[in-house]
Amino acid sequence: MRILVINPNTTASMTAKIGKAAMSVASAETEIISVNPGDGPPSIEGYFDEAFAVPGIIAEMSKAAAIDAYVIACFDDTGLDAARCATEAPVIGIGEAAFHLASLVAGKFSVVTTLARSVPAIEHNLVKYGLASRCAKVRSSEVAVLDLELPGSNARRRISDEIARAIAEDRAEAIVLGCAGMADLASSLSQEHGVPVLDGVACAVTLAESLFRVGLRTSKVGGYAAPRSKRFSGIYESLSPAGAAAAVISPT
Amino acid sequence: MRILVINPNTTASMTAKIGKAAMSVASAETEIISVNPGDGPPSIEGYFDEAFAVPGIIAEMSKAAAIDAYVIACFDDTGLDAARCATEAPVIGIGEAAFHLASLVAGKFSVVTTLARSVPAIEHNLVKYGLASRCAKVRSSEVAVLDLELPGSNARRRISDEIARAIAEDRAEAIVLGCAGMADLASSLSQEHGVPVLDGVACAVTLAESLFRVGLRTSKVGGYAAPRSKRFSGIYESLSPAGAAAAVISPT
Amino acid sequence: MRILVINPNTTASMTAKIGKAAMSVASAETEIISVNPGDGPPSIEGYFDEAFAVPGIIAEMSKAAAIDAYVIACFDDTGLDAARCATEAPVIGIGEAAFHLASLVAGKFSVVTTLARSVPAIEHNLVKYGLASRCAKVRSSEVAVLDLELPGSNARRRISDEIARAIAEDRAEAIVLGCAGMADLASSLSQEHGVPVLDGVACAVTLAESLFRVGLRTSKVGGYAAPRSKRFSGIYESLSPAGAAAAVISPT
Amino acid sequence: MRILVINPNTTASMTAKIGKAAMSVASAETEIISVNPGDGPPSIEGYFDEAFAVPGIIAEMSKAAAIDAYVIACFDDTGLDAARCATEAPVIGIGEAAFHLASLVAGKFSVVTTLARSVPAIEHNLVKYGLASRCAKVRSSEVAVLDLELPGSNARRRISDEIARAIAEDRAEAIVLGCAGMADLASSLSQEHGVPVLDGVACAVTLAESLFRVGLRTSKVGGYAAPRSKRFSGIYESLSPAGAAAAVISPT
Amino acid sequence: MRILVINPNTTASMTAKIGKAAMSVASAETEIISVNPGDGPPSIEGYFDEAFAVPGIIAEMSKAAAIDAYVIACFDDTGLDAARCATEAPVIGIGEAAFHLASLVAGKFSVVTTLARSVPAIEHNLVKYGLASRCAKVRSSEVAVLDLELPGSNARRRISDEIARAIAEDRAEAIVLGCAGMADLASSLSQEHGVPVLDGVACAVTLAESLFRVGLRTSKVGGYAAPRSKRFSGIYESLSPAGAAAAVISPT
Amino acid sequence: MRILVINPNTTASMTAKIGKAAMSVASAETEIISVNPGDGPPSIEGYFDEAFAVPGIIAEMSKAAAIDAYVIACFDDTGLDAARCATEAPVIGIGEAAFHLASLVAGKFSVVTTLARSVPAIEHNLVKYGLASRCAKVRSSEVAVLDLELPGSNARRRISDEIARAIAEDRAEAIVLGCAGMADLASSLSQEHGVPVLDGVACAVTLAESLFRVGLRTSKVGGYAAPRSKRFSGIYESLSPAGAAAAVISPT
Known part of the structure; x- marks a missing residue:
């Protein structure tokens, strides 16, 4: 296909x-x-x-x-x-792809996205798709989209810190990465935090x-x-x- | 202003x-x-x-x-x-303007829009705005938008019939007209049906x-x-x- | 009129x-x-x-x-x-007036009211009106209603502190003042915090x-x-x- | 006590x-x-x-x-x-007493009350109590409260007809009678319809x-x-x- | 009976x-x-x-x-x-018994249960029963069920600490004890915290x-x-x- | 795998x-x-x-x-x-598999299952999964599970009739077949009704x-x-x- x-x-x-x-x-x-x-x-x-x-x-x-x-x-x-x-x-x-698959491997997930300004649109989508009750919280790491493309930025660390908070504070059982530009980080972050970390592209x-x-x-x-x-x-x-x-x- | x-x-x-x-x-x-x-x-x-x-x-x-x-x-x-x-x-x-004002003059309202294909977008908006619980039903009159511009179409009659059904079947206390092209009909339809009929433009x-x-x-x-x-x-x-x-x- | x-x-x-x-x-x-x-x-x-x-x-x-x-x-x-x-x-x-207008200028608002005992009634109204999903949190400043009438009380400061918490912790984009007696404070608090602050009377x-x-x-x-x-x-x-x-x- | x-x-x-x-x-x-x-x-x-x-x-x-x-x-x-x-x-x-007990003997119940004008207040209470999802529908029998006190009125028949509709159309598994004046009817209506019929007073x-x-x-x-x-x-x-x-x- | x-x-x-x-x-x-x-x-x-x-x-x-x-x-x-x-x-x-009675003596309650792993099942039940909106939070005390049977464990203190947090942080007006093995603690915990504490067995x-x-x-x-x-x-x-x-x- | x-x-x-x-x-x-x-x-x-x-x-x-x-x-x-x-x-x-995939190809779906007694369990699951808002209605065809195994039963016709009602009355955009025993019918029913018909096994x-x-x-x-x-x-x-x-x- x-x-x-x-x-x-x-x-x-x-x-x-x-x-x-x-x-x-x-x-x-x-x-x-x-x-x-x-x-x-x-x-x-x-x-x-x-x-x-x-x-x-x-x-x-x-x-x-x-x-x-x-x-x-x-x-x-x-x-x-x-x-x-x-x-x-x-x-x-x-976005929807990650929300649906996360719902199959965890009771609740949190989203870690880029900037705070993107949070409301994601929250709206969750409500529209019907999956808002499966999402514990939409969090922002305050990393701009194109900074994800920059070698040497501290983007990965900020995202990882936010994941730690989601697990501790939201009782999140899985994490959805909230930007296509984070696709390359899912696997290592899952390893690091011991919970499923989902990249929407995959x-x-x-x-x-x-x-x-x-x-x-x-x-x-x-x-x-x-x-x-x-x-x-x-x-x-x-x-x-x-x-x-x-x-x-x-x-x- | x-x-x-x-x-x-x-x-x-x-x-x-x-x-x-x-x-x-x-x-x-x-x-x-x-x-x-x-x-x-x-x-x-x-x-x-x-x-x-x-x-x-x-x-x-x-x-x-x-x-x-x-x-x-x-x-x-x-x-x-x-x-x-x-x-x-x-x-x-x-749309949101009519939903908010309808909520101030009635416990529940129904929407009467043009074509069935427009219903889901209106339902999504109601959920997003938080006012879905105030809307009894979104109904379509199966009148195309530009037919509202045609003299001699039976558009008004179809809309009026749908309003009657909304009052009888949905227990709607007010009606929101679901298209800017219906702006000129609100007043006479309100007169006819004895409930507030709201045009979003006004x-x-x-x-x-x-x-x-x-x-x-x-x-x-x-x-x-x-x-x-x-x-x-x-x-x-x-x-x-x-x-x-x-x-x-x-x-x- | x-x-x-x-x-x-x-x-x-x-x-x-x-x-x-x-x-x-x-x-x-x-x-x-x-x-x-x-x-x-x-x-x-x-x-x-x-x-x-x-x-x-x-x-x-x-x-x-x-x-x-x-x-x-x-x-x-x-x-x-x-x-x-x-x-x-x-x-x-x-109350409803402020909730509806806040929904037109912000994705989410928080309410800052007087005493904790008044919070449940406000929460019930939000659910009844359908707008609970637009309200991030109902907060109390622990200022009694008639203390708002006393010159020299620290009422304004307490309300302002609670607004700051609402913006930081609730991701509130606007603030609704939860008492008619706060009507005179809206404008200066909006200036101070850089978000719309709504007084219900207006x-x-x-x-x-x-x-x-x-x-x-x-x-x-x-x-x-x-x-x-x-x-x-x-x-x-x-x-x-x-x-x-x-x-x-x-x-x- | x-x-x-x-x-x-x-x-x-x-x-x-x-x-x-x-x-x-x-x-x-x-x-x-x-x-x-x-x-x-x-x-x-x-x-x-x-x-x-x-x-x-x-x-x-x-x-x-x-x-x-x-x-x-x-x-x-x-x-x-x-x-x-x-x-x-x-x-x-x-009201709340009947809703809570109905929730213990049936998955879903319908309410049969007196006049249509009383329906919204009951619906609001159900939402406020959190039990709206357990209620299939609030129905009115169009019997005025004091007509329940009149010997010879057809009040019982109208209520019974509405119960039949609730079972057939709403998939109601139990019926809550929506007026204190119906207290004496619960037992015989339960017998007649083969489902629990609840009187709030009891x-x-x-x-x-x-x-x-x-x-x-x-x-x-x-x-x-x-x-x-x-x-x-x-x-x-x-x-x-x-x-x-x-x-x-x-x-x- | x-x-x-x-x-x-x-x-x-x-x-x-x-x-x-x-x-x-x-x-x-x-x-x-x-x-x-x-x-x-x-x-x-x-x-x-x-x-x-x-x-x-x-x-x-x-x-x-x-x-x-x-x-x-x-x-x-x-x-x-x-x-x-x-x-x-x-x-x-x-569980349902305690949720229903708590709803009759308090606007909102929190649940204090044993282990974190039991929280999702309780949350699912609350949603299913329709009473999720009455529950401020389901909390775990991290006491294993059979530890409640051990004399000398610190189980009671942990539960009491969690109750204090529920009152302060969740605005809980009543507490539901989330395990049959806590049945003997309800009365003294209610005395201690000044709010209704419910045991489901009773x-x-x-x-x-x-x-x-x-x-x-x-x-x-x-x-x-x-x-x-x-x-x-x-x-x-x-x-x-x-x-x-x-x-x-x-x-x- | x-x-x-x-x-x-x-x-x-x-x-x-x-x-x-x-x-x-x-x-x-x-x-x-x-x-x-x-x-x-x-x-x-x-x-x-x-x-x-x-x-x-x-x-x-x-x-x-x-x-x-x-x-x-x-x-x-x-x-x-x-x-x-x-x-x-x-x-x-x-069940969940079909609900999730239906949500990717249609705004709303209806479920057509076997007996009325199975409807509440399916409705509970939809609420638990978060997808209740995507399901227009759970319908029963009144075909017993093992009758689906019988050659010559009118099971397929009853299911097809119920699908027709779901499209006309519920505004369903897709149909989920509510029993593993219906797996062999999905394709021909989709052909017949012109909407996606989903079998959960696949x-x-x-x-x-x-x-x-x-x-x-x-x-x-x-x-x-x-x-x-x-x-x-x-x-x-x-x-x-x-x-x-x-x-x-x-x-x-």
């Missing part, structure tokens, strides 16, 4: 790191294609940045061919609902494989129905939906 | 109707400026359309000067969180006046903090946030 | 302070009439005191003529449901103006229906409801 | 019926004293009536001596919180005995603390709390 | 202590029979131990004759649902008396219906349900 | 059907071993049957060697918590593969800690936990 992993920001080094994390867990027969939009923010840190990433996600989806499942590799699950409307193939956000890729194997596709009845046929104005004209038949990007 | 009322879709006739509804309730000293983006969908019917409306909302906000409050005139409250980050002035969605304008009079502005601590300074790529470059000081569109 | 602002306790100096706060935000064309009952408790600090304030609230409502909206100026929203039954005009509690007055302008009145279908015609015994006989037609105090 | 059963309305025939229901389940060693206030509404049908019943409840409590537990015999649990502040002895509402009396036997009294830490010492004005002066020591009506 | 009190573990000294606690609150006319299974774990500390206790509970129920109510004396309410299916007589768990026995007096039995409509007639294999064959008529253990 | 699929009932034909469903989705490199206990009920229809299945599940787990993940193939997720304590390898219930197997690939194991901190070392009495002695080191069944 072919999975399109979309890093919604424009930072190519992060796309590469995400692609590497995706490939490291994918089955031999799975092909990972990792991309990022050309237009938009270099990192997503809050609601404002999110808004400018979503059209680029859809554009990347419409450019790729013969894709069996999509992964949106931003922990906010940026644009997930819109992307689900755009295709019959499954679309999985790395979770989303294997869930995409699960859905593909079971033959499950996004329901087209209700909120994820194909967009109605209409002509968009201006810079978005080429992405106008042409009705149910055409607008849904055909899976293989 | 000056309120910028943004119709997030590109249909000018709807912008005009919304502007008229806004002016009809505004105080004498309030100036209403109604606009719509040039780029984007002609109507917003589901998550896909929403995604292409948000950058245009921010663009309209950055073009206008000396604005004291913003109203987003789509019942999905499209782009509300991103818009709140973009300014210190209050930003109010017409609610949002008067709430904007309330917040202004009390001197309340959006908190910049937490999720609505000004976007971090960074350079956006491509078509969004001109909307790049330049940091806390500059990025927050200054209210008067 | 004419708004009757009812201080449910019998302390005239507090009625005056509340009236002043109400007038300071009211529009030029709004007339504020502030009253308090002659019978009842001098301050409301818990459920016991509340019980003896409600008949006096209704008595004040029945004495006043040509009122367009009522504000109940106790943070517990004492007697709000009963008062809503008594009239078709809108009735707004200062919020309720402008919300009353909003509802009036939109033409919204309390629904008479359901829980707020006019009381059934019946004769009360003893000291309450003069307040007996005479049936739907008569019992509902006519708005102008 | 001595239980004071307070019918909060002024209708003596209903007090007698309630007293009879209470005595029929009480242990041999329990003395039941049933009273009603002299001042107030003849029946409680909604929030307005409730407000005028509470001071009379407290007055009856202060008149009685050597009481070990109090039962408030209105299904709305009128004045329960205030009454709990007034004494260290347990105070039990018949439930509250035996729960009062339970609490007494276990030695449990109302916590005086938090919301049910004794009222602070203060002087009430006017008609309520004689009920002024004189401080923690004096104000709490001493149990035997 | 006759109450069968089942200690689900195999430790006879604990059965004796539980029986003594049960007798100390039972009415003169109530006969308490306390038993424990011969097969199973010596103490129940987590989900694994629970699984091996439930068949023994059912076996004890089927051996006893002429029982009017059953009490399951493990704070996890081990096997409560299965036991309810097995009889028409009421079955009460000591609560369950008096609730069983309440239900018996009111004539309430477990609903056989829905989840607690008698097991369908079928033949179990192997070691459980003698406990095979023989259909609705036979399988329900007849109460007196 | 090796997955042990445990059918908790003793019906071998159902074990075979479940094994076939498991194998049909498993990867080539995954070995499926399907077993059922020798002791226990022939089908699980309600809480009573469940109780007698759990020790057999643990016994099967302790007999198998070198297992990388366990699947419990009863829709009630019988014994899931106990099984998680017994091993470090992941354990997945087919979902659980692929989720087990996901967890294995990502390297996630059950957290041993908190509720799923290895059982404490103790000696069980009687028929369970051979399954006594020997302490953390020994008791946790070692994964490969």
Whole structure:
């Protein structure tokens, strides 16, 4: 199968790191294609940045061919609902992927994300997904997204300290890392703290494989129905939906 | 005070109707400026359309000067969180405005919106705002948004029938109309059914006046903090946030 | 329009302070009439005191003529449901008013009230209104209601300290002051802490103006229906409801 | 032990019926004293009536001596919180009593009450008590409270019809009768429908005995603390709390 | 009446202590029979131990004759649902019993249990029963169940310290002791801390008396219906349900 | 990897059907071993049957060697918590598996199960897992579990009719089949109704593969800690936990 992993920001080094994390867990027969939009923010840190990433996600989806499942590799699950409307193939956000798998290996988990400003969006997602009761607390390590790319920063230590607090204070039984840029840290942090530490990229890729194997596709009845046929104005004209038949990007 | 009322879709006739509804309730000293983006969908019917409306909302906000409050005139409250980050002035969605005022005049309300595909987004918003327990049911009348603009359609009758069902079956004590394009129907439907019928545009304008009079502005601590300074790529470059000081569109 | 602002306790100096706060935000064309009952408790600090304030609230409502909206100026929203039954005009509690407006300018707020004994009633109201998920924590400053009237008390400092804790520990993005007697402190505390600080009196007055302008009145279908015609015994006989037609105090 | 059963309305025939229901389940060693206030509404049908019943409840409590537990015999649990502040002895509402016992013999129950206007208050109580998730639906039989006292009314048939609907449509496993005036119907309706049918009066009396036997009294830490010492004005002066020591009506 | 009190573990000294606690609150006319299974774990500390206790509970129920109510004396309410299916007589768990009675004497309670590993099961029960909102926090004292049986252990002090923290930090108005083995400590701890401290055994026995007096039995409509007639294999064959008529253990 | 699929009932034909469903989705490199206990009920229809299945599940787990993940193939997720304590390898219930995957392809799903008596246990699980808000309704088709094994029964038609009602009345966007015995129907029912129809067996197997690939194991901190070392009495002695080191069944 072919999975399109979309890093919604424009930072190519992060796309590469995400692609590497995706490939490291994918089955031999799975092909990972990792991309990022050309237009938009270099990192997503809050609601404002999110808004400018979503059209680029859809554009990347419409450019790729013969894709069996999509992964949106931003922990906010940026644009997930819109992307689900755009295709019959499954679309999985790395945030939701980690929340679901954490719920299968622990009674309660805590999230450790980057900046405090990103906490409310994650809390909203947990409520929306129904899994807020499984999350003990969403914590921020006060590490900026792009600092995760810098060699020599103290990012790992800050994240590790916050994990220790989550285990001691929240009674967290597992930890979800709240940023795609932390994908390379999960394994060593799990070793260090003796609890499952989940990276959403790995979770989303294997869930995409699960859905593909079971033959499950996004329901087209209700909120994820194909967009109605209409002509968009201006810079978005080429992405106008042409009705149910055409607008849904055909899976293989 | 000056309120910028943004119709997030590109249909000018709807912008005009919304502007008229806004002016009809505004105080004498309030100036209403109604606009719509040039780029984007002609109507917003589901998550896909929403995604292409948000950058245009921010663009309209950055073009206008000396604005004291913003109203987003789509019942999905499209782009509300991103818009709140973009300014210190209050930003109010017409959906949330109607939910809050309905909660002050009734124990429970039902929503009557356009198409079934729009129901999940409204339900998500109610959960996010905390007001889901006040809403008996979100109902669809199966009237498309732009059909509300057509003289001679049976739109009003279908909406009225759904209101009757909401009162009888949901024990709804008030009705919230779930589309900006229904703004002109609220008064006569309230008369007809003997319960408060709320139009979000009117609610949002008067709430904007309330917040202004009390001197309340959006908190910049937490999720609505000004976007971090960074350079956006491509078509969004001109909307790049330049940091806390500059990025927050200054209210008067 | 004419708004009757009812201080449910019998302390005239507090009625005056509340009236002043109400007038300071009211529009030029709004007339504020502030009253308090002659019978009842001098301050409301818990459920016991509340019980003896409600008949006096209704008595004040029945004495006043040509009122367009009522504000109940106790943070517990004492007697709000009963008062809503008594009239078709809108009735707004200062607690709910502050909760609703805080929800429009912040993701989460904390409440800082007077004594610990008042916390459960406020928590119950938040659950009833549906807004508990928007409130991070209800905190007490351990300042008694009437100490707020004493010059030279350290009330303001204690409240300010509690606000600081709410911002640091609860991740509160806004603060709601939990007592009508704190109305004069909101503005300076907001300045001091850099977040919106809401006084319920101001919020309720402008919300009353909003509802009036939109033409919204309390629904008479359901829980707020006019009381059934019946004769009360003893000291309450003069307040007996005479049936739907008569019992509902006519708005102008 | 001595239980004071307070019918909060002024209708003596209903007090007698309630007293009879209470005595029929009480242990041999329990003395039941049933009273009603002299001042107030003849029946409680909604929030307005409730407000005028509470001071009379407290007055009856202060008149009685050597009481070990109090039962408030209105299904709305009128004045329960205030009454709990007034004494260290347990105070039990018949609504809450029925909800708690129903939760011990059934997964889910439905409530069948009198008029639709009473439904919201019952729903609020269920949410406040935490038991809303155990209640499938609150239904009204459209029988007025005092019609239950009339021989020859079709009240029983209407209630029975509503019970049948609750079992079929709500998947209710037990039924709670939502009015003290229905106390005499529980047994025959249970026989008829083959599910537990609960009358709150009986439930509250035996729960009062339970609490007494276990030695449990109302916590005086938090919301049910004794009222602070203060002087009430006017008609309520004689009920002024004189401080923690004096104000709490001493149990035997 | 006759109450069968089942200690689900195999430790006879604990059965004796539980029986003594049960007798100390039972009415003169109530006969308490306390038993424990011969097969199973010596103490129940987590989900694994629970699984091996439930068949023994059912076996004890089927051996006893002429029982009017059953009490399951493990704070996890081990096997409560299965036991309810097995009889028409009421079955009460000591955990739920304490939660319900605590809700009648306090706005909020905290639980103090033995080991951290038992906390999640208690939290699940609270959610299932609907009473999670009444519980401020489930706390562990890190005392193992059988250490409560040891003279000279510091168990009581640890529990007392945790109670002090619950009152100070959780704003708990009452304390529920989270283990049947703590039954003998409730009274002195209540004295010491000045709040109600509840032991589930006493609560369950008096609730069983309440239900018996009111004539309430477990609903056989829905989840607690008698097991369908079928033949179990192997070691459980003698406990095979023989259909609705036979399988329900007849109460007196 | 090796997955042990445990059918908790003793019906071998159902074990075979479940094994076939498991194998049909498993990867080539995954070995499926399907077993059922020798002791226990022939089908699980309600809480009573469940109780007698759990020790057999643990016994099967302790007999198998070198297992990388366990699947419990009863829709009630019988014994899931106990099984998680017994091993470090992941354990997945087919109910939870289907709920989680349904949440990735639809906004809301309904469950169609066998008998009404099984509905409450499924509803409890949904609440416990946190996913109740994603489930529109749990419906019963009134088909007994073993009737699914009978050629010529009208089981499929009844299930299909109930699915049609779920789509029309609940606004369900996907359907979860609520019994392991329905595993062979999912694909054709999905075809027929045009929405995703999920069989828990397939979902659980692929989720087990996901967890294995990502390297996630059950957290041993908190509720799923290895059982404490103790000696069980009687028929369970051979399954006594020997302490953390020994008791946790070692994964490969």
